[in-house]
Amino acid sequence: MISPARANIAYLYTMTLMKGFEFKVNSQATRVVIERGVLAGVGQLAKGEAGLADVGRVALISDDRVAPLYSAAVVKSFEQAGFEVELIVFPAGEASKTLATAEMLFQTLADKHFDRSGLIVALGGGVVSDLAGFVAATYKRGVRFVIIPTTLESDVDACLGGKTAVNLPAGKNLVGAFHQPALICVDPNCLTTLDARDIRAGLAESVKHALIASPEFLTWHEQHIDELLRADPGLMETLIERNLKIKADIVSRDPFERGDDRMLLNLGHTLGHAIESQCGYAMRHGECVSLGLLGACRLSHTLGLLDIQIVERVETLLRHLQLPTTLPEALDADKIAASILNDKKVVAGKLSFVLLRDVGDPVISQDVTPDDYLQAYRSLIG
Numbered sequence: 001m002i003s004p005a006r007a008n009i010a011y012l013y014t015m016t017l018m019k020g021f022e023f024k025v026n027s028q029a030t031r032v033v034i035e036r037g038v039l040a041g042v043g044q045l046a047k048g049e050a051g052l053a054d055v056g057r058v059a060l061i062s063d064d065r066v067a068p069l070y071s072a073a074v075v076k077s078f079e080q081a082g083f084e085v086e087l088i089v090f091p092a093g094e095a096s097k098t099l100a101t102a103e104m105l106f107q108t109l110a111d112k113h114f115d116r117s118g119l120i121v122a123l124g125g126g127v128v129s130d131l132a133g134f135v136a137a138t139y140k141r142g143v144r145f146v147i148i149p150t151t152l153e154s155d156v157d158a159c160l161g162g163k164t165a166v167n168l169p170a171g172k173n174l175v176g177a178f179h180q181p182a183l184i185c186v187d188p189n190c191l192t193t194l195d196a197r198d199i200r201a202g203l204a205e206s207v208k209h210a211l212i213a214s215p216e217f218l219t220w221h222e223q224h225i226d227e228l229l230r231a232d233p234g235l236m237e238t239l240i241e242r243n244l245k246i247k248a249d250i251v252s253r254d255p256f257e258r259g260d261d262r263m264l265l266n267l268g269h270t271l272g273h274a275i276e277s278q279c280g281y282a283m284r285h286g287e288c289v290s291l292g293l294l295g296a297c298r299l300s301h302t303l304g305l306l307d308i309q310i311v312e313r314v315e316t317l318l319r320h321l322q323l324p325t326t327l328p329e330a331l332d333a334d335k336i337a338a339s340i341l342n343d344k345k346v347v348a349g350k351l352s353f354v355l356l357r358d359v360g361d362p363v364i365s366q367d368v369t370p371d372d373y374l375q376a377y378r379s380l381i382g
């Protein structure tokens, strides 16, 4: 039998060869590993994490589209690393992100006498990690948590930051908690089975991060259009790492969205969410974010903050990434306005809107009037 010390050295050696980084929220560390094929080694990685050393059992939570594709490899990896694994599956899709599904998961864990020494592992897109994360945050007042994202939306955004939630009939993500995963294990090979439309939708979030934080990263997108659309696995490793580092940097400065920092991540999302709910979720989230980013850039220009050349550059990039830049048909503008005012970002009647002064130079404004954002919205009607 291999001694714990040697196992630890082997683990440290493996870690030095892997792409990724560690970041801290308050004093809690999250390790992020991004590597093609890492799915088959996730059990060993979890075992090597100091914060997970005493884990006994694993509850692997996934949806019924992802589980047939990837759960066998994950179960095998955890079992080989000495964990006992229970797989729990729920129907794929946003419609499952409810208290009812959470209750089913709580009940299943309780029936199996899952205790606080256990580990919840989310395998899937943002729906799985938001829901499994919410269960991990609240079951027995909180158990440890690992995320294995499988969509580009989740690889570049949803997997990191500790926001967990379920939806209510009154709106998305209205019940939730902050709960940081101990480990995020991203295997870009999972993207090979994802629809091309979902790849493009994930790229919109990547453009958002570039606009918030890095002119150089925006140029990088412009230089790699074809590889991005093909989801070239090597390039995806780089793309994911860049995105998660940008987000980790912002999240560690403002983990609970109390200051302005984390709000910057909402660039394009006020208009985007309004469009998403008004189209009855017929478009992908990332597609609505694409429209929202363009609307926010146009509004920034109208308000005298942003050069028109940058607005045009963003529009061209989104078009080259085959993301929508015009709404296919007009949605009811009054409903859009009402939807914006219902936004979670409205505090004491004031809406905080993220604008851009330049690429990498976002600013939060509370002076945007309903007329301003309606004008930005109308500019998107093709």
Ligand SMILES: NC(=O)c1ccc[n+]([C@@H]2O[C@H](COP(=O)([O-])OP(=O)(O)OC[C@H]3O[C@@H](n4cnc5c(N)ncnc54)[C@H](O)[C@@H]3O)[C@@H](O)[C@H]2O)c1
Pocket (backbone or CB within 6 Å): 063, 064, 065, 066, 069, 092, 093, 094, 097, 124, 125, 126, 127, 128, 130, 150, 151, 152, 153, 154, 157, 158, 159, 160, 161, 162, 163, 164, 172, 173, 190, 191, 192, 193, 194, 195, 198, 285
């Ligand atoms: N917590 C956060 O910070 C955060 C950030 C962004 C989005 N989100 C949430 O994420 C959710 C959207 O995430 P999503 O776009 O990943 O949706 P999703 O989890 O519903 O996945 C989309 C579809 O793709 C399927 N799928 C997943 N991986 C696959 C793969 N590798 N191959 C084939 N099919 C696969 C899923 O089964 C599902 O049908 C929303 O609920 C949103 O609120 C959360």
Ligand SMILES: [Zn+2]
Pocket (backbone or CB within 6 Å): 157, 205, 269, 285, 289
């Ligand atoms: Zn988003």
